[in-house]
């Protein structure tokens with residue numbers, strides 16, 4: 001979207017909020033995935049809790065599936081105040097001046113969800129949220145999606161199978177380096193464009209947790225999926241700092257409590273939803289699911305681990321070391 005169009009939308013949105021009851025607070029919560037995903041369901045849970053508890057004083061409008069904005073645009077919209085809340089993936093924070101978040105993209109850094117949570121909820125996560133404050137943003141919570149799997153129209157069994165493949169990635173430099181380390185050609189693309197790009201052969205393959213793959217119907221246009229668990233996809237729920245600090249203290253406390261509960265809910269469903277999505281992909285029979293055997297996984301790991309070193313300076317060696325210690 002052009003800046004001019006965006007400004008017009010901001011004006012239109014502010015005009016429409018002026019006609020709303022003077023004391024009603026509207027939170028537009030925009031995201032790019034389907035409503036029937038851990039993020040989509042938790043956004044709805046947050047809405048329900050907030051509207052119940054503030055007795056209508058706060059209205060949360062959830063816009064899923066890039067309905068309002070695509071990846072990059074939603075970040076601009078948040079900064080401009082056209083929306084108040086987002087939950088972008090942790091792979092999308094470099095353009096906001098916070099490359100530290102790409103720690104979560106490092107291949108094979110986390111063995112399981114428990115480790116991810118300890119990193120998110122400990123000093124590493126705190127450091128990242130402190131960085132956001134310097135960028136005019138405020139972090140409210142870390143949410144899960146899950147471990148990513150690779151897909152393409154050809155089997156991806158060995159590292160050599162990636163050679164020359166055009167692989168869609170999110171806008172993360174770590175993911176770019178990851179695909180290059182495998183011999184593939186990474187292509188940054190907004191999430192909303194991936195299905196069509198796969199269908200038309202603009203890209204050959206992609207990576208995502210099964211739940212995102214299935215709810216976007218990517219399995220209809222990808223013949224092969226390899227369960228590699230090579231990386232993690234998570235989210236940060238963020239708000240515009242100025243908006244947040246301008247809220248009455250009692251309202252802010254209610255929103256914080258609702259977010260805490262929505263986060264517990266989100267984390268409690270994410271793994272099961274991904275397991276179920278993988279089963280649905282299998283059942284659809286359009287995609288052959290291959291579980292990467294341990295010996296081959298060790299080879300993928302060996303090819304990918306040098307990426308960690310490459311990003312020590314932009315992510316922070318201390319943050320990487322702290323995460324290693326938690327994972328050990």
Ligand code: LMR
Nearest residue numbers: 032033089170191208212
């Ligand atoms: C992607 O772009 O692949 C994901 O970040 C989408 C999402 O928000 O889960």
